[in-house]
Amino acid sequence: MKFSEMPYERPDMSALKEQFAALTERLQNAPDYAAARAAFLEEQVLNKHVDTLFTLASVRHTIDTRDKFYDEEMEFANSAMPQIQQWQDSWTAAMLASPYRKDFAEEYGDLMFVNAEIERKAFSPDIMEELQQENELTQQYGKLLASAQIPFEGGVYTLSQLSPFKNDPDDARRLAAWKAEGQWYKDNQKQLDDIYDKLTHLRDKMGKKLGYEG
Known part of the structure; x- marks a missing residue:
């Protein structure tokens, strides 16, 4: 299947919330490793499905940032991804606490648990609003570069089209x-500086909410 033929549809957030909650509950109540493993594999499939949809939207938006449909889908994704991350965090906590x-x-190696512990240190429901703002600012940055x-x-x-000349x-x-x-960067310095300034303060705020000082 060609990339252009891959189907995209906006994820149903209510359905996703129920699916993640149901899988997390199955993992927590699994009577044996086989049942826990089955829930784990289903959660992996669900994650891949969600990741694929958002990746499709992101790539197609990057190809043409003027595309109104995918611009709106990325706005949706900016808000939705931190919510999904919260549901994934609940799953991760259950995995780390699993008796299995x-x-x-x-079977799968201990690295996934090491990574899971690191991921949990970088997320809290308390920073969901900031994560949404971070996504929006990152999108603004991408659109600005794409508009060159x-x-x-x-x-x-464009910036990418100019690259061959820089290697002439x-x-x-x-x-x-x-x-x-x-x-071009000088002409757009104010906008770039504003985005970086907002991101720096935002990430500092998130770090402090997570209990880190710097």
Whole structure:
């Protein structure tokens, strides 16, 4: 199947919440490792499905940031992903506390538990609003870069289209391309600085809410 043919539909958040909750409950109440493993494998499939949908939306939005449909889907994703992360966090907590943790580690390795413990240190329901804001700012940054229209040698190029000129064998042409790109960054310095400033303060706020000082 070609990428362009891969189907996309907005995830049903109510259904996802119920699915994650049901799988977490099954894991917690599993009478044996076989039952716990079955819930684990189903949760993996659910995660892959959700990841695929959001990846499709993200890539298609990146291809053309003017596409209104995928622009709206990314706005939805910015809000939805922290909510899904909360449901995944509940699942992760159940996995870490599972009486079958040793069995999982024997079959799948202990690394997934190491990663799970790290992930839990970087998330709390208390920072969901900030995570949504972070997603929005990151999208703004991506859209700004994608909107670049850089005049060069009589043509107009995006940042990626300008890249071959920056690697041209001719020193003068290569320098001119770098200067053209640099001018675009200078022209958009205020917007870029504003985004970075907001992200820095936002991430500092999240870190402090998570109990880290710096």
